Amino acid sequence: MHISSDIGIWIAALGTIAIFSFLYRENPVFRFAEHLLVGVSAGYYLVQYAHSGLIKKFWYPLTAGGNYWLVFGALLGAMMFLKLNRKTRGWGNIPVAFYVATGAGYLIPSVMKSMVLLQVGGTIRNPFAAGNSAGDAITTIVIFVGVICTLVYFYFSARRTGVVKHVSRVGMLFLLAGFGATFGYTVMGRITLLIGRFQFLLRDWLGVGI
Amino acid sequence: MFSAQSIAEKLAALDRRIIFLLVGIVVLIPLLVPLDLPVVVSRETRDFHDEIEALSDSAVLMLAIDYEPDTMAELDPMTLGVLRHCFRKGVRVVALSLYAGAPGIAQRLLEKAAGEYGRAYGEDYIYLGYNPDWSGTMLRLGESIKATYPKDQWGTPSVDLPLLKNVDSYDDVDLLVCINGSKYAEFWAAYAQARYGQRMVSGNTAVMSVFIYQYYNTGQISGFLGGIRGAAEYEKMLGLPADGTIAMGSQSCAHVLIVLLIIAGNVGYLLARRAKRKGSI
Structure with missing residues (x-):
C-alpha cells in the first residue's frame, strides 16, 4: 500500500468522501464539496467555451487568417442578447430565425434518413432472407410484432375492445419489457459509477494493488 | 413469532x-x-471488436471521445481498449472531442496507451481537441478535417501533422469509433453514417445502450459496447483484462x-x- 503524495489526488479523494457523506445525512462538508464542484465546473466551462468559441473560432481566424466574413456570424451571435431587453426583443428574433433555418436545412435530411426511414425499413424486414439464422428470423418477427402492438397501444382513437384490446395489451407487455431493460442498464450504469470511485480511492489514493 | x-x-x-x-x-x-466470473461475449461486442480487427496496419481510425468525468468509470475502459487495440495493430488514430469536458480525459488516455506501445504523436496518433457546435462539426468533417480543425489541441497547424498528410475527410477514414455518454452515437450515425456512408461503431454508457440496438439492427452502427459489461467483453476479446473485467x-x-x-x-x-x-x- 503506497498512499499517494499527489495533492490533486488528495483533493479529489477528500472531495469524493465529502460527497459520499451525504449518504449518511446532509452536512456542511457535503455542501462545501457541492458548491466547490459547481464553482470549479462553471469556471472551467466558461473558460473552455470562451476559448474554443470566441478565441479559436473567431478571433484567431479573423486577425491571423483575415476571415472577415466571420464578423457577420459574430454580429448575429451578439444580436441574441437583444432579446434580453423588451424594446430590442424583435431584433433578437433575426439570429434565432437564421439559426433555426440553417439548422433545419442541414439537419433534417440526415435525421429523416437515419432516424425515420431506415428505422421503418429496419422494422419491416424479411425474416426468411438468405443468410438469416433461426435466431435472426425470430428477432425480426418479434421486432415487427412489438412495434405494431406498441403503436396500437398508443392509438387512442379506438375503443379498447376486441382485437384492439388484446393487441394493445401485448404492446404494453413490450413496453414493460423495454422499461425493465432500461432499468437494468441504469442500475448497471449507477453501480459502475460507484465502482469507479472506489477504484480511484483504493488504487490512486491509497495505492492498494487492485 | x-x-x-x-x-x-x-x-x-x-x-x-x-x-x-x-x-x-x-x-x-x-x-x-477479485471474483473470477465468466464473461460471455455478446454479438454486438464481437462485431465491435471485429470491425477494428479487420482494419489494415496503416488504416486510419477516427476516435470521438465524447464524454466528461461523470461517465469516465464506464467509458474509460472502452477508450483504453480501443487505443490499445489500434496501437497494437498499428492502426493510426485521429482523436477528437465534441464535449468541452473531454480534452483532459482524452489526453490522459492517449498518452497512457501510446506510452505502452511506443507510438509517436503526429505519426501514429493525433488529438484535435474540442470543437464547439457538435452537429456542424460532424457534418463538416465529411468535407474537410483540416478546415474543421485548423489546429490540433496543442496549437500545431493541422496541415503540418504528418498523419493528416493524405487524410482530410470521411473518405480517408476507415472506421469511426464514437465513445459517448449521451445521444451522440445516434447523431454520428445520422450525420456521418447516413449522410456520408462512414462505417462506424460505438461505445456507450449502459443507460444509452438500449437506444443503440435499433441503429445496430439497421446496420447504421456496425457494433457497439454497452456499459461496463461491454467493456469487459471487449477486454476479453483483446486478451487484455483491465478495469472493465475487474469491475x-x-x-x-x-x-x-x-x-x-x-x-x-x-x-x-x-x-x-x-x-x-x-x-x-
Whole structure:
C-alpha cells in the first residue's frame, strides 16, 4: 500500500468522501464539496467555451487568417442578447430565425434518413432472407410484432375492445419489457459509477494493488 | 413469532442508509478479493471488436471521445481498449472531442496507451481537441478535417501533422469509433453514417445502450459496447483484462443484492396489503 503524495489526488479523494457523506445525512462538508464542484465546473466551462468559441473560432481566424466574413456570424451571435431587453426583443428574433433555418436545412435530411426511414425499413424486414439464422428470423418477427402492438397501444382513437384490446395489451407487455431493460442498464450504469470511485480511492489514493 | 404485519412494517421502515451500506460492501469486497466470473461475449461486442480487427496496419481510425468525468468509470475502459487495440495493430488514430469536458480525459488516455506501445504523436496518433457546435462539426468533417480543425489541441497547424498528410475527410477514414455518454452515437450515425456512408461503431454508457440496438439492427452502427459489461467483453476479446473485467465482480454482486432488495420490497408491499385487508374486514 503506497498512499499517494499527489495533492490533486488528495483533493479529489477528500472531495469524493465529502460527497459520499451525504449518504449518511446532509452536512456542511457535503455542501462545501457541492458548491466547490459547481464553482470549479462553471469556471472551467466558461473558460473552455470562451476559448474554443470566441478565441479559436473567431478571433484567431479573423486577425491571423483575415476571415472577415466571420464578423457577420459574430454580429448575429451578439444580436441574441437583444432579446434580453423588451424594446430590442424583435431584433433578437433575426439570429434565432437564421439559426433555426440553417439548422433545419442541414439537419433534417440526415435525421429523416437515419432516424425515420431506415428505422421503418429496419422494422419491416424479411425474416426468411438468405443468410438469416433461426435466431435472426425470430428477432425480426418479434421486432415487427412489438412495434405494431406498441403503436396500437398508443392509438387512442379506438375503443379498447376486441382485437384492439388484446393487441394493445401485448404492446404494453413490450413496453414493460423495454422499461425493465432500461432499468437494468441504469442500475448497471449507477453501480459502475460507484465502482469507479472506489477504484480511484483504493488504487490512486491509497495505492492498494487492485 | 413475527406476524405478516410486523415484517411488512419492518421492511417499510428499513433505514435507507443500511441499503447504502450493503451496496457499498458488496461493491467493495470483490474489488479487494477479485471474483473470477465468466464473461460471455455478446454479438454486438464481437462485431465491435471485429470491425477494428479487420482494419489494415496503416488504416486510419477516427476516435470521438465524447464524454466528461461523470461517465469516465464506464467509458474509460472502452477508450483504453480501443487505443490499445489500434496501437497494437498499428492502426493510426485521429482523436477528437465534441464535449468541452473531454480534452483532459482524452489526453490522459492517449498518452497512457501510446506510452505502452511506443507510438509517436503526429505519426501514429493525433488529438484535435474540442470543437464547439457538435452537429456542424460532424457534418463538416465529411468535407474537410483540416478546415474543421485548423489546429490540433496543442496549437500545431493541422496541415503540418504528418498523419493528416493524405487524410482530410470521411473518405480517408476507415472506421469511426464514437465513445459517448449521451445521444451522440445516434447523431454520428445520422450525420456521418447516413449522410456520408462512414462505417462506424460505438461505445456507450449502459443507460444509452438500449437506444443503440435499433441503429445496430439497421446496420447504421456496425457494433457497439454497452456499459461496463461491454467493456469487459471487449477486454476479453483483446486478451487484455483491465478495469472493465475487474469491475464485473462488483457489478454482479451488486445486481444480486438489488434483485434481493426488489423481491424484499415487493414481499413487504404484498404483506402490508394483505394485513391491511384483514384489518379492514
